[in-house]
Amino acid sequence: MKAAIRIAAGAVALACATTAANAEVRFGVMNEAYPPFFTKDASGTWIGWEIELMGAVCAEMKETCSIVDMSWDGLIPALQSKKFDVIWSSMSITDERKKSIAFTDKYYNTPSKLIGGQDGKTGTAPEDVSGKTIGIQVSTIQTEYYKKHYAGVASEKTYATLDEAFQDLAVGRVDYVFGDSIPLMTFLQSDFGKGCCEDKGNVKDDPAVLGQGIGGGLRKEDTELLGKLNAAIAAVRASGKYAEISKKYFDFDPYGE
Secondary structure, eight states: OEEEEETTTTTTEEEOOOOOOOEEEEEEEEEOOBTBEEEEEEEEESSSSSHOOOHHHHHHTOOOEEEEEEOOOGGGHHHHHTTTTOOSOBBBBOOOHTTTEESOSSSSSOOEEEESSSSSOOOGGGGGSTOEEEEEEESSSHHHHHHHTTTBBEEEEEESSSSHHHHHTTTOOSEEEEHHHHHHHHEEEEEEETTTEEEEEOOOHHHHHHHHOOEEOTTTTTTHHHHHHHHHHHHHHHHHHHHHHHHHTTTOOOOOO
């Protein structure tokens, strides 16, 4: 089933229910393109893997859902102030974030990666990036990884969006961009990315910083909704719908280990 999406009063409404809807569930999404997970098409409609998965989860819950978009660093404060009900925006499940919000079970996982100019050199160890400048989106798990593993060895330049970091990488203002592997690889496969940059490799995993996969973020008191979401995520995977959606965007299983 394809979710019908429309612009309405500052939000995007997904008519996902298959029976009479309960109270609308509002999903918070970062207000920038993050392909292939979410982006807007020419008409302003939200599309992408994460949007389709949201539609499948809402249909499984038999709920009407809507999208509220805002800046990445405003998502947790907006959730806590009840501007929406679920962060559904490729947010990593980390112990630090668990201090302030609850998370669903993971719905995908991706390693963190460095990309850089086409100089032929690869490697992501501290000695490989010594003296270089690394571009990182602000308030991400990669900023914490930088502080733990690269601070004092390389310089950091932060950006409000990954697109801004990609632009600086392409013109040589930074030596690397550090982020989740899937959007970085999507950039490298674009016409813009092919002409300037290459994969330098995945960084050494550090679950304490990089987290335990991607999940939906909720207020801690919303235990009933948390249970519904976890059951729906499991059902979508078990039914084969998860695999069906994923095959449109990936040649691998994004769920990971």
